[in-house]
Amino acid sequence: MFSFDLMFQPLKRYFDFQGRARRSEYWLFYLFQVVVSLFLNIVQMTGGLVAGLAAGLALIFGLGVLIPSIAVGVRRFHDTNRTGLWLLFYPAVMIVSLILTLVFAADAVAQMGQNFQNIDPSSLESGDAQANMAVYSAMAPIALYVLLPTWLASLVTLWFHVQDGTPTANRFGPDPKGRGVSESIASTF
Secondary structure, three states: OOHHHHHHHHOOOOOOOOOOHHHHHHHHHHHHHHHHHHHHHHHHHOOOHHHHHHHHHHHHHHHOOHHHHHHHHHHHHHOOOHHHHHHHHHHHHHHHHHHHHHHHHHHHHHHHHHHHHHHHHHHHHHHHHHHHHHHHHHHHHHHHHHHHHHHHHHHHHHHHHHHHOOOOOOOEEEOOOOOOHHHHHHHOO
């Protein structure tokens, strides 16, 4: 159910990393960010002074919603009875993948540099199949060691965010939907 109150709830709870956030609160806030960013990007494409103003507003908006985005993400993990540290899973996988690529695929990265030095840029522009294949083969280690693990990590994170929260109180607080309250009251009698 659409609710402007839930959409702007993360802004009201700016630095609140405690408690739980419903799926609708998380995704409506995400939708709000996408709509505003899309609007500002469209305005930036117009060019001129307005585009510069839109770029500045986009920067201010992005910085302004950074903390609430992290906070609502942490609370969303809490709703599924997971620690907010899961929010670090995707960046950690990306950093470890980059480091492993540099350590274990150093030869491939060095080869990539040599392949790029031997390629004439005009051959790429003309669609030379051999030049394109050299570029693709040079970038294969990056795709294998960096893109694949981070893509899988983003799927895991997405799965956690779309799951329904625990239907009763958990270690992070009561259910924000109010489920399980009547059962716990009935069990006290």
